[in-house]
Ligand code: ATP
């Protein structure tokens with residue numbers, strides 16, 4: 001019996017609604033598979049936890065989470081209770097950093113049964129590999145002078161190590177997919193970091209002769225994701241560019257509520273963390289209509305990561321079947337509840 005030991009953090013808002021549903025689906029998979037079981041430990045870390053304890057997680061929170069095969073997270077943030085910079089830095093970013101989750105992986109795929117806002121989508125299916133630890137989101141810089149002479153300086157940090165490992169991850173992934181990597185650059189406007197990025201891309205690419213490569217400037221690339229998203233397989237991008245492209249990816253899928261994501265640890269010293277793209281969605285909390293597909297698809301990425309790709313593929317097939325059969329929450333044009341969608345997915349899995 002293969003046991004997977006999962007640390008579960010439902011978090012805030014709709015995270016608390018979609019997480020139990022995704023767990024039900026994982027249990028349905030384990031039931032079908034026989035040789036597989038999940039063991040969960042749930043952690044209450046959230047903005048409510050902060051109000052009670054003055055911190056987003058227990059002092060030994062990271063120590064405890066470290067022991068799991070993976071961390072499965074819902075959503076963090078409730079700006080009415082706790083300012084975002086406290087909740088995000090105190091939990092999400094603390095885990096990403098401490099567990100060296102240096103790569104963020106975000107697939108975008110046209111799912112059967114969901115209407116993309118694109119007029120005539122031709123079956124796109126790509127993955128953005130986003131550098132998750134450095135780049136434009138560095139804390140290097142500052143502000144000098146006051147008033148009319150004020151200057152703000154923000155430095156981007158690109159290390160060879162950080163850039164190379166993101167590229168290698170993208171190329172390795174492309175080998176398992178359609179052997180095509182697009183690099184998001186802007187070396188015509190950003191004159192130090194982006195030419196460096198291009199250089200590393202070219203040199204890593206030499207180790208992968210059978211993978212096709214293209215470099216696109218970020219502005220053009222963002223437009224291509226609207227006009228011909230089916231042309232892409234794997235896209236490798238810096239922290240900021242990846243952030244932007246993955247929101248475009250979620251948008252063309254039809255709803256942020258379906259978009260999955262993974263924060264990957266590469267050195268095997270710490271668990272990776274699986275967390276959908278959407279936030280806590282305070283505007284729909286308590287209505288029972290949060291789309292569970294993002295969380296469930298994120299669970300599929302966790303299965304893949306833990307070596308169960310075949311089951312992962314089955315799960316995604318069932319998700320698409322259920323959407324096609326019309327079990328859809330309001331954000332994608334249906335009138336089903338979170339629980340109805342999940343129940344249908346779980347039933348169909350058990351019937352496999
Ligand atoms: P964050 O700052 O945490 O990224 P946000 O406030 O920018 O979050 P979300 O919380 O993701 O963004 O919400 C953005 C919009 O998407 C809201 O209108 C929300 O209702 C909707 N949304 C987010 N997640 C879901 C979901 N699972 N199902 C349906 N709608 C969702």
Ligand code: MG
Nearest residue numbers: 077079279280
């Ligand atoms: Mg928010």
